[in-house]
Amino acid sequence: MKAQSANTTTPSDESSLQNNFIRQIIAEDVKTNKHGGKVVTRFPPEPNGYLHIGHAKSICLNFGIAAEQAGRQCYLRFDDTNPSKEDLEYVESIKTDVHWLGYDWGERLRHSSDYFEQLHEYAIALIKMGKAYVCSLTPEQIKEYRGTLREPGKNSPDRERSVAENLDLFERMKAGEFAEGTYVLRAKIDMASPNLNMRDPAIYRIKHLPHQMTGDKWCIYPMYDFTHCLSDAIEGISHSLCTLEFEDHRPLYDWVLDTLNTPCHPQQIEFARLSLNYTVMSKRKLQELVENQHVSGWDDPRMPTLSGIRRRGYTPEAIREFCDRIGITRKNTQIEMGVLENCIRTDLEAKTTRVMAVLKPLRVVIENYPADQVEQLDAPYHPTDASMGSRQIPFSRVLYIEQDDFRETPPKKFFRLAPGREVRLRYGYFITCQAVIKDENGEIVELRCSYDPETRGGSTPPDGRKVKGTLHWVSAPHTITAEVRLYDRLFNQADPGADGTDFKAALNPNSMEVLTYCQLEPSLANAQAGERYQFERLGYFCVDNVVSKEGALVFNRIVTLRDSWAKIEKAKG
Ligand code: ATP
Ligand code: MG
Numbered sequence: 369m370k371a372q373s374a375n376t377t378t379p380s381d382e383s384s385l386q387n388n389f390i391r392q393i394i395a396e397d398v399k400t401n402k403h404g405g406k407v408v409t410r411f412p413p414e415p416n417g418y419l420h421i422g423h424a425k426s427i428c429l430n431f432g433i434a435a436e437q438a439g440r441q442c443y444l445r446f447d448d449t450n451p452s453k454e455d456l457e458y459v460e461s462i463k464t465d466v467h468w469l470g471y472d473w474g475e476r477l478r479h480s481s482d483y484f485e486q487l488h489e490y491a492i493a494l495i496k497m498g499k500a501y502v503c504s505l506t507p508e509q510i511k512e513y514r515g516t517l518r519e520p521g522k523n524s525p526d527r528e529r530s531v532a533e534n535l536d537l538f539e540r541m542k543a544g545e546f547a548e549g550t551y552v553l554r555a556k557i558d559m560a561s562p563n564l565n566m567r568d569p570a571i572y573r574i575k576h577l578p579h580q581m582t583g584d585k586w587c588i589y590p591m592y593d594f595t596h597c598l599s600d601a602i603e604g605i606s607h608s609l610c611t612l613e614f615e616d617h618r619p620l621y622d623w624v625l626d627t628l629n630t631p632c633h634p635q636q637i638e639f640a641r642l643s644l645n646y647t648v649m650s651k652r653k654l655q656e657l658v659e660n661q662h663v664s665g666w667d668d669p670r671m672p673t674l675s676g677i678r679r680r681g682y683t684p685e686a687i688r689e690f691c692d693r694i695g696i697t698r699k700n701t702q703i704e705m706g707v708l709e710n711c712i713r714t715d716l717e718a719k720t721t722r723v724m725a726v727l728k729p730l731r732v733v734i735e736n737y738p739a740d741q742v743e744q745l746d747a748p749y750h751p752t753d754a755s756m757g758s759r760q761i762p763f764s765r766v767l768y769i770e771q772d773d774f775r776e777t778p779p780k781k782f783f784r785l786a787p788g789r790e791v792r793l794r795y796g797y798f799i800t801c802q803a804v805i806k807d808e809n810g811e812i813v814e815l816r817c818s819y820d821p822e823t824r825g826g827s828t829p830p831d832g833r834k835v836k837g838t839l840h841w842v843s844a845p846h847t848i849t850a851e852v853r854l855y856d857r858l859f860n861q862a863d864p865g866a867d868g869t870d871f872k873a874a875l876n877p878n879s880m881e882v883l884t885y886c887q888l889e890p891s892l893a894n895a896q897a898g899e900r901y902q903f904e905r906l907g908y909f910c911v912d913n914v915v916s917k918e919g920a921l922v923f924n925r926i927v928t929l930r931d932s933w934a935k936i937e938k939a940k941g
Contacts, residue, residue, distance in 0.1 A: 388696035390637055394433060394607055403606035403632070409434045410443035410605050411466070412480075412596065415458035415580075416450070417651030418666040418673045419465045421687070421708070422642040428691035429639070430609055431471035443603055444473035448481050449595050451579040459580075461666070465674040469684050476603075480595050481581040483602055487590045488542070490598055490628050491553060491572055495534045499627055500571065501527055502537040503554045510552070513559070514567050520560035521567045527556065541574055544587045548574045555594070557623060565620045569593055597621040601630040608634045611641040612700065640700045644708065646857040647672045648864055648871055662875055663858075667914065669924045670858040670879050680855070681900050681910025681926035686712040702863065709927045716900060716908045716926070721749040721756055724794070724840045725888040725903040727852055729768035731814040731844065734799060737765040742843070745825060747795040759891045763796055766844040768887045773839045774815060776804060783836035785815070791837040794904060798823040798835060840904045847887040850921040852909065854881040888921075895921055905929070 398405055409430040413423060434442035444466060448454050466473070494500035503526045505513060515521035529537075541551050553572035561567055571594035576587050597620075600608045608621075615638045625633045643649055648657075649672060657663050657671070666673050669680035677687070690711040694703055724747075744760035769785065778786040785791050790800040803816040822829040826838070856879050865871030892901070897913040907928040916922040 389698070390429070390607075390609060390639060390696055391433065393637060397606070397635075398437075403635070406439070406441075406604070406606050407433065407437040408439070408441040408443075408604055408606045409609060410445050410476075410600065410603060412443075412445045412447045412599075413462050414447045414450070414453075415455065415462060416453040417458060417655055418461050418675055420649055420651070420654065420672045420674065421644065421677060421690075422649045422672075423465075424469060424674060424687050425642040425691050425694070425696075426609070426611070427466055427469055427471060428688055429696060431466075431469075433607075433609075435471075440474075441476065442471070442473060443476040443478055443605070445478040445480065445599060445603070447592070447596065447599075448479050448579070448581060449589050449592060451575065451577045451589065454580055456580050461675060465678075468674065468678060469687060478599070478603065479581055480590075480599050481579060483595070483599055484582060484586055484590070486602060487595060487598055488588075491538070491590070491594070492535065493628060494555065494571075495538060495553075496531060497627070498531060499556050500534070500553055501529050501556055502534050502541065502551050503527075503568075503570075504551055507549055510570070514564060515559070517562075517564070523559050524554070524568065527568070538572070541572070541588050542586070544576070546574055548576060550574065553588075555620075555624070557620075563616060563619055565593070565617050566623070569620060593617055593620050594624060597624045597634070597636075598628070598630065600634040601625055601632055604632055605634040606632075608636045610636060610638055612638045612698065613641070614638055638698065639696045640698055642694065643700070643702050643863075644672060644705055645702050645862040646705050646859050646864075648859070653871055656872070660872070662872065669853070669912075670855055672858075679910075679913055680924050681898075681908065682712050683715050683900075686715040689715065705857065706931050709931060712908070712927050713929070716902065718753070720900050720902045720908060722751065722902045722904050723749075723889055723892060724761065724842055725850075725852070725886060725892070725906065725909075726768045726770050726840065726842050726847075727854075727883050727886045727903075727906065728771040729885065729887045730771045730774055730812065732767045732769050732799070732817055732841070733814060734765050734767065734817050734819045735802065736818045739765050741765070742846075745795050761795060761889055761891070762843040762846045764843045764845055767793070767841045768844055768847065769793075769815075769839050769841045773837075774801070774812070776812070784839060785837065789837075790820075790833075790835050791839055792823070792826045792835050793841045794838050795826050796841060797821070797826065798829065798833075840906075842887050842889050844887070846890045848890060848893050848921065850886050850888050850892070850923060852883045852886045852923045852925065853912075854883065854925045855879060856881075886923075892921070900926065902929075 411427050411430045431442045434440050503524045505524055513522045552570040554568045555571050557566045559567050571591050572588050575589050578584050618636050621636050667675035667679045690708050743763045745763050746758055747761050748758040750756040773784040775782055775786050785801050787801050790798055792798055797819040799817040799819045801815055801817050805814040807813050857876050858879050859874045860876040861874035864874035895911045897911050897916055900910045902908050908926040909923040910926050912922040912924050
């Protein structure tokens with residue numbers, strides 16, 4: 369029997385990139401010449417926040433599918449129908465993020481607001497067909513008249529208004545004669561429909577607000593359900609891919625396009641949205657974290673936003689690989705953060721240079737090493753890829769090692785340094801701990817060690833003596849001091865707020881540890897913003913692209929070398 373894990377992290381065959389159900393539908397449609405054999409997709413973000421990793425799934429799907437077709441036609445469309453929440457800052461950040469992920473919309477940049485004129489004409493067409501009416505019920509009344517899942521709704525008293533009266537009122541709504549909330553334009557469908565979305569949904573509302581693209585031109589704005597399908601049709605989209613929560617909206621999508629005379633009728637197909645454990649994935653919640661200063665901004669390296677992930681040091685290749693691995697299905701599952709982390713590890717393993725950095729330094733004096741001597745030792749930048757070359761690292765009488773690499777009374781299986789014990793300094797020498805120096809409080813301040821000159825480069829001595837531990841280190845007079853930020857999960861619950869409590873109560877108070885006295889090997893002196901390194905034995909690190917400065921470097925830990933969380937979780941479970 370083939371082992372099949374119930375784990376959400378194992379993509380099933382049906383979800384693999386080349387073979388997901390959406391690609392199958394599209395391949396079939398191309399074969400049968402549906403939509404004229406064309407494939408045109410779009411990614412339609414609302415510019416009301418920064419993109420998150422969930423959006424990456426949709427971007428990779430839409431741009432990815434288009435990229436496989438001759439015309440490579442994928443639109444980036446800003447769904448900007450709600451001027452109260454939208455902003456140009458978000459528009460710019462979204463463009464940056466899509467480009468960073470490696471996709472290009474070329475000439476196909478659109479805004480729903482580009483179509484406001486056409487949408488308005490379509491609305492008038494609906495009124496003239498007797499398929500839309502201006503309703504004067506208050507928002508509360510509209511809700512009350514809508515009914516429930518069990519009970520049908522009630523017709524609005526305005527439902528039978530004449531076409532002429534509707535046209536007049538709609539014109540006056542547009543002219544700014546009425547206050548917000550006094551009138552809406554509603555589609556006339558079926559107040560008894562089992563689908564609540566079909567119970568005469570509002571398609572235009574009054575908002576006396578300027579719009580970031582159209583300025584003061586409009587004071588009525590079309591609703592999402594009316595705008596989206598028509599924008600798709602205007603652009604000639606063949607396959608309108610969206611997340612599962614729009615499944616119940618599909619009858620309305622189709623009703624609008626069937627009722628109006630549109631250039632084409634795109635096909636809406638829904639897929640499961642991405643959710644990752646130990647984080648939240650809604651722009652509203654992410655905005656709350658920013659506004660309440662639980663994080664430093666949308667690009668805080670702990671955020672699941674693309675700008676945060678980028679600042680943390682993730683590569684676009686790793687994000688695309690992640691989207692590939694999780695696949696596309698119609699089942700909502702929670703993906704483990706470890707899946708994302710494994711993607712970046714795999715990507716960085718091959719392409720980052722190895723360097724040595726000591727995050728929590730402990731001073732080591734090599735007593736039998738001459739005080740005035742400095743040696744340059746050869747150290748390769750990558751253990752297996754010689755093409756990355758090597759550098760010289762200085763070795764001298766005073767070194768730093770990691771505090772965690774020494775124990776005065778070592779527990780079992782602790783193979784690092786301890787009194788009387790010998791270890792290897794990587795690319796350095798074998799050293800033996802001879803004495804432990806403490807301050808008046810009993811805190812360890814320094815180790816006195818000896819070295820074996822016959823182990824240069826960390827090689828085995830002529831007598832064949834073996835050591836169990838190999839440590840990283842730096843030469844104290846030659847280091848660069850830098851700040852390093854270590855990150856943990858932003859939340860300490862797998863599904864923050866799922867139990868009905870405020871999601872913010874699940875914030876992990878220890879999600880960031882700032883170490884300000886880290887000692888780095890001198891080759892890092894010119895490290896540039898955005899550069900990534902493996903600090904030997906510690907993980908992958910990236911020079912921060914916001915606060916790091918020449919002479920005051922700041923590094924973010926992208927990810928540890930191994931998934932320590934998987935182990936912790938296992939131990940708990
Ligand atoms: P949020 O709830 O985070 O605000 P949204 O769906 O309101 O997300 P939009 O700007 O409307 O955000 O999303 C643009 C596109 O990205 C839509 O097609 C949407 O279905 C898709 N999308 C949003 N979140 C996810 C997700 N978690 N997984 C996959 N696709 C997503
Ligand atoms: Mg939305």
